Amino acid sequence: MRKVITGNVAVAYGAMLSDVQVVAAYPITPQTTIIEELATMQAEGLVDFDYIRVESEHSAMAACIGAEMGGARAFTATCGQGLFLMHEMLHYAAGARTPVVLANVNRAAAAPWSIWSDQTDSVSQRETGWIQLYCEGNQEVLDTTIMAFKIAERLRLPAMVVLDAFFLSHTSEPVDIPEKERVRDFLPPIDPGENWLDPDNPRTFGGITMNDAYMEFRWQIQRDMEKAKGIITEVHEDFAQAFGRTYRQVEEYRAQDTELVLVVSGTVASTARDAVDYLREKGKGVGMVKLKTLRPFPREEVIETLKGKKKVAVIDRNFSPGATGVWAQEVRSALYDLPEAQRPLIYGYVAGIGGRDISVKTIEEIYTKTLEDAEPDDVDMWVGVNYV
């Protein structure tokens, strides 16, 4: 079935089709319509889950962790301040190896208040042990939500589906909605294995762990995050096989024959496809590389894709005060070990903070500066800022 739906409704479809068993959530703009839509779907009998209304996002994640420890498939959605309030429990979800799936609608951080899009909320959770999957369109949002359950449950690590506020959350466009039976074939019921809270076989998890064992638990997370790269690729391939739509952790768009490449994520990737076509028509040599995963960071693929390029312009719709945009940090770190002859210059750009538009014109400006400047500036260039 194809329907014109918003990104938030696409998330709800993804969770519904994945037969979630527990949803614990707290409303916050611009996420709210996700959990409203799920409540409607539950009321209409499209899905049967326990809906736990909680008093905060912190409790929402705690409830999801509890549900997963009881062997259930759990889902929640939030954004911005809600994700910040959840932060402590995000660490816990990964540490407890509970494969919760969370949809985060990127919302800028207060103060001052903003409900509009930037990635600072999700990139701030980089160290929590969550897999992070960024989307550029509503179809990808729906498909990624389904895939996130499969990836998370195979690894017993939580996964975050990330979508831009408004540019996806409230934008309606045609989306192919798969049949539930086909999703069931793709995504088997959750199997918690041995490690769940079975009333018939009481056990304890997560108690105080001394320094003779804690490090091993953490090392296992690190090991499995490395393993996640291969598993995400496998799940992408399984999905393409089942539904005919292809996704990659690192995707090139007209980037193979160019010396200058834009590196982007989220909806900027979508607009950048138009920008690249537009610039190519004008005879400019430019391509685009879209990064879908921030964690695990697809280091090897990034190196393979960008080695030998002359210049790489990373566009960050986020920043780390006192450092650079987070994707730029990651790309620089990955490429540093290349021999100098193969190592591109990295140009960092911060753009679109707090929902400011990143248009074809913005991207053209970034391209032109990257082309004309012999060397990158010491700090990221903030695109379109009125310096006061």
Place this chain on the structure above:
Amino acid sequence: MIEIRFHGRGGQGAVVASKILATSIFLEDRYSQSFPAFGVERRGAPVTAFLRVDDKPIRIRTEIYEPDHLVVLDPLLVDQVPLASGLKNDGIVIINSSKKPEEFSDKFKGFRVATVPAGRIAVKHHLGTPQSPIVNTAILGAVAKVLGVVSLENLIEGIKADVPAHTEDNAAAAKEAYEMVSDAVVL
């Protein structure tokens, strides 16, 4: 690609109008994208919504700065908001108004303007209240006729898909506006 910008006030249904039109156009096997301007919408405050139509998937995800056409749900906005900003030269403006298009010549000089009494039509079909009618489905009838981006049949199918309440009244309002809208007059 055709880009249409909707101007209304919170409560008139501008955002839903762009969504219904997106659904209707999709029924004709074309691609559509609709979204609200990302403001903090309140009842009565100026609201903007956007619609893109194309024969191929739409990848651009930004606001519309140079629309092909405008749809104005509240004629009072004409004096309060620079509506013609960025409007392309041969653009058509559809205004919810009982006035003749010529009466808007000072604001839309050189553009094509069509008017339709969408508020009156909405009231007649009991959509919203007489003080605050919901004019979105009525004005979409005019959009279907004047811009030709969708057939009346598919518009009504779109209304049925996206408007769960008073579906028949909304469809009737669209049909009446389709028949009543003025020609687009060059000003």
